Amino acid sequence: MRDEVRGAMVRLLSGLNAEERSSLLALLQSEQPENDPVAVVGMGGRFPGGAHSPEAFWRLLQEGRSGITEIPKSRWDIDALFHPDPDARGKMYGRWGGFLEGADQFDPQPFGISDEEAARMDPQQRLLLEVCWEALESAGESPTGLAGSRTGVFVGLADQGYNRVREPGHLDDFSVTDHLTSVASGRLSHVFGFHGPSVSIEAACASSLVALHLAAGSLRRGESDLAIAGGVTLLLQPEISFHFCKLELMSRDGRVKAFDAKADGAVRSEGCALLVLKRYSQALADGNPVLALLRGGASTSTGRGVSLSAPSVPAMRRVMSDALASAGLTPADVDYVETHGSGTWAGDAIELQALRDVFGAPRPDGTKCVLGAVKTNLGQMEYAGGAAGVIKAILAFQNEAIPPNLNYSTPHPRVRLTDTPLVIPTQTQPWPRGARRRIAGVTGFGLSGALAHVLLEEPPLQSGADVTARRPVHVLTLSASSAEALAAQVERVAPLLDAIPEQSLGDFCFTANAGRAHFSHRLAVTGQTPAQLRDRLRSWRGEAPAERREPQRVGFLFHEEFLPQGAPGQELYATQPVFRDAFDRCTAAFAASGAQREVPAAEQTQFSLGFALAELWKAWGVRPAVVLGKGAGEVTAACVAGAMDLETAVRTLVARPSREDGAGYPLIEALPPFRWTDLAQTLEGQKVTFLIGMAQGEPGHFGLPGFLPSFRAGRGDWEALAECVARLYERGVEIDWRSFDRPYGRRAVAFPGYTWQRRRFWLHRPTDGSEPVELPRADDTAARVRAVPAQERRALLQAHLTAHLAKALRVAAGELSMNKPLILLGLDSLMTVELRRKLKSEFGFNLAVARLLAGACIADLAQDIEHHLAASSALAEGPPPVHGPGTEEREVIEL
The missing domain is CATH 3.30.70.3290 (Alpha-Beta Plaits)
Structure with missing residues (x-):
């Protein structure tokens, strides 16, 4: 029944245009968001073996390769740490791991993060930022376009000891937010501007699946409209490996032999895997790719058992059964389970028995249930492992095949599978889309006793829009x-x-x-x-x-300089609903007023074209800072500016006398006085960079380099309009x-x-190899400013500000642009506090937070300080006394 309803929903939506579809889905979603399936719409990841994307990850799986290598000397000196005796203190017998290439590399510029902050930051946070960006891109979501949205963040990770890599002298006031695990989710929300829940989860190897389960619940409850879920692990310190070796949980030969009789332990590895989730109806409305549907899931605990860290058959059986019940599925519906499959002899036996109990009943149709184990390829990715399993399952949907497990030859002697539909693949298993819907389960178990299981369904076929x-x-x-x-x-x-x-x-x-x-x-x-x-x-x-660096101000111009050639607007009318609707409203207004008999047809067309074009530009997000008109265009301008409604504008055209002198039309009293000969001066006064013509014209006309016409003679509507859009975009609109x-x-x-x-960011090393910039003492600087001629003060102030900011940001002074906003240079809250305190101390100048948020640069601040000094007695009296931090400093921290 559920499949029939979903199929009917897809057919219904496919028959609607985009506007109708969006309205219907918004209504349905507002009624019962908890009944709307959760869709996976994007994914991103970094995996061992040089697999820096889901696509590269699939190639590794398909080719049956392992990402496990000997521990690189760039990470730990394994020769110094190795000892074959598991009881050797401070040693490890495992020489192997799954490591990421370039874990010390990062690009801070797109995130507005300074080099100094990037070097201080836990590299796991840096990895989350980049992979989150990539996952959003794969979902068709602009990473910078979600600020203010109800986007939730649910990520699993643990403190891997980056703060211990740093020398004690490098710890400072910023260190807490740089490496606390609880800050990682907040870092994503802060950088991207998300306003949904923000939760860091530490549930050992179940973390990323627990995160996924919680994210789906947040969407179903309506508290998030989009969610990021997954986990990250980087192996920065060897101590945990020492403990695992002491417990003999580590493989000695670096091979994970999941469910094999020779299974002898896990291999630790690192990576990051993130998924983007959205309610299914909204994903359809927004044009997101639907990679899978999250049918259900469960998160439980082992509870009281043999020991805190030991899994149990009843607990694993319970979490899988709970997930099936939440999804409304039976065990026979599931074709493939991506298992925890750690490769420990006892753990594998427990998981196999639980799988046999839940999925092992014979199936009348003879179908099989394949047991995948991605840890045989990657090792134990710990806090990211469950999400990596989900990505593998989605890739199997897409490629219609289940990759083989590695290192399997002899069945585990404790659990027999021959009388069940459960199979362990040693070769690629075809998994084509067919009449039977494909369902995959993914399991995760944590050392803390946390368990999670989620169920995925193949994405419905999406037909093209009509x-x-x-x-x-x-x-x-x-x-x-x-x-x-x-x-x-x-x-x-x-x-x-x-x-x-x-x-x-x-x-x-x-x-x-x-x-x-x-x-x-x-x-x-x-x-x-x-x-x-x-x-x-x-x-x-x-x-x-x-x-x-500043938002561009745009004006609309309604003019009569060019006689229309051809039939401008016909192509738009046939292919653009916003334009067509606005044009039809004008036609109806002329008809209702009887003006069709009194206003020349050409003037009616000019008015309707201008009005419809303005409505179209506004629908595309281009809002005019100023609206100007000439002749009959003054009436259109007044209407678009809101000075009169459409019906009043039509009546004004009827009453309009012929004007030949170029003066403003006297009936339009709501518009500011304007003379055509003052056009350039008017635009400069309004700080308007571009003027969009709402009629035919040529670029640069009226002696204005920033004039761009919507229509051009001899060109199709869309050819001219698209060119105008492109030029505006390139120039920052x-x-x-x-x-x-x-x-x-x-x-x-x-x-x-x-x-x-x-670039490489690790510890506190100057990125350009130079020595840290030394600042002059405050007293010396104030005295120098007082002493120089007035015309030289601004340059001196710029140099002083540059030196201070270069030291704070840990970059060479020559790398700082005088005209780039400070917040884009990477100035954070605490740096801002220090800058404000310094300027107050030296010059008595109060730096307003709003000034920084508005995009102030070094040149702006130097000018502000110069004006402040000129208007006050600061030059004569010297710098005022230093005050302790007050409400303004606290305000910056809260921002």
Whole structure:
């Protein structure tokens, strides 16, 4: 029955346009969010064996490779730590592990994190930031577009001792937030601006599955609209391995032999695995890829048993049965279980017996239940292991195959499986989509007694949206936080367009535009075909508009300078619902007022085109800071500005006399006085950078480099409009890309993620090899400022501020831009407190928090201080006394 209902729901949604679908789903979701299935819409991961993505992880699995190696000397000196005797103090007999390449590497710039903070931060937090970014990108969600959203964070991890890697002298006031496990989830929420629950979970090897279960519950209860769930482990200290060897839980040869008679222990490994979850109905409405449905799950504890850390058959049996009950499934529905499969002889026997008890009954249809064990490939990823198992199951759905387990030859003697449907794969098992829905279970068990089991269902087939009229021209945007990263992005994307079918080009561009972050270095190209976009990317030579650090102010201009050629607006009317609806409202207003007989047809068309274009631009997120008009365009401008409603505007056109002198129209008293000859001065006074023409025109007309027309003579509506959108985007105007594509039923598809520019961050070493910047003493600086001529003070103040910030951020002074916002340089709350205290002490200057949040840079602060000194007696009186921290300092910390 549930499948029939879901199938009917998919068919119903496929028959609606995007607006209708969004409205219906919002209504259904608001009624009963707990009945809405939870969908996995994105995933990201780093795995041993050089598998830095889920795709690379699948290749490792498919090829039957192991990511386990001898412990690298860059991590621990295994020769010094090795001893074959498990009782040797401070030694270990296991020489093996699964390690990540580049665990000391990080790209702080996209996150607004300073080099100093990056070096102090627990590398597990850094890894979570990058993988979270990648997982959101795979979901078609812009990592920088979720600020303020009810996005929950549920991550499993433990303190791996990075604070002990640091020398005692390197511990400071910032150290607590740099390595506490409870801060890791908060770090994600803070950096990305999430407003949902934020929870760090420490349940040993069950942590990431417990996190997934809690995240699904948060979505079902409606407290989160999107959730990040998973875990991370980095092996930074060897002490835990000493203890595991003493208990003889570690494999001696570095091979995990799950469920084999020769199983002799686990192998510790590291990695990160994160999943992005959303309610199914919302995922459909938002165009997210649906990778799997989370049918149900359970999280329990072993309770009182043989020992705290020992698993038990009844406990494992109970968690799997509870999960089946929550999903409304029977054991016979499950085709595949990704097991805990640690490779310990006793632990494997307990898990096999529980699996036999729950899933071992014969099946009338003869189907099998495959028991996977990803730890044979990766080792024990500990706090990330369960989420890695979920990613493996999703990859099996996608590739219609279950990869083989490694190191299995002889069945475990304690539990017989030959009379059950349970099989342990030694070769790839085909798992095609068919009439029977595919279900997979994933199990995790923690040393603390925590257990978790989740059940996944294959994603429903998604049919393409039924769109009768498609936009003929596409916009493809790329961006990065540096010119070098943007060039690398172009090199990655251009070749991909050779393989994109023309019917998929809209989805490809939608993913790039709506599903990726937008940085200050930008490129946008337009075209009708993949080949056109590819050629325009390849013709780019690295020339891009100057980096913009402030939001760009845009104006709308309604003018009559060009007589319309062709039939502007017809193409838009046929393919753009927002434009069509606005145009029809104008037509209805003219008809209702009888103005069709009194207002010339050309003037009616001009008004309707301008009004509809303005509504379209606003729907795309472009809101005018100023609205200007000439001739009949003044009436349109007044209507768009809200000075009159549509009906009043139509009546005004009827009463309008012919004006030839260029003066403002006197009936429109609500608009500020404006003369056409003062256009450039008016725009400069309003700090308007770009003026969008709401009629045909040519770029740069009226002597304004920032003039961009919506329509151009001799070009199709979409060709001109898309070019205008592209140029605005490149110059820093923010476009609502989801609204840009909302009428066309887009879906997120595979698209390259951000090109990281990683560098090594470890301990407190200057990133450029230079010595720390030495600051002049405060008294000396104040005296120097008093002594120099007024025209030289600003340069001196800039140098002084640069030196202070370079030391605080642990970068060379030459790396700091005078015009980049301090918050983008990485200035955090505690650094801000110190900067404010210093400026108060030296110059009597109170630095306002709002000034920093508004994007103040070094040049701005130097100017502010200079003006403060000129307007006060500070130069004569010297610096005021130093005061203790007050409410302003506390305010910064709270921010």
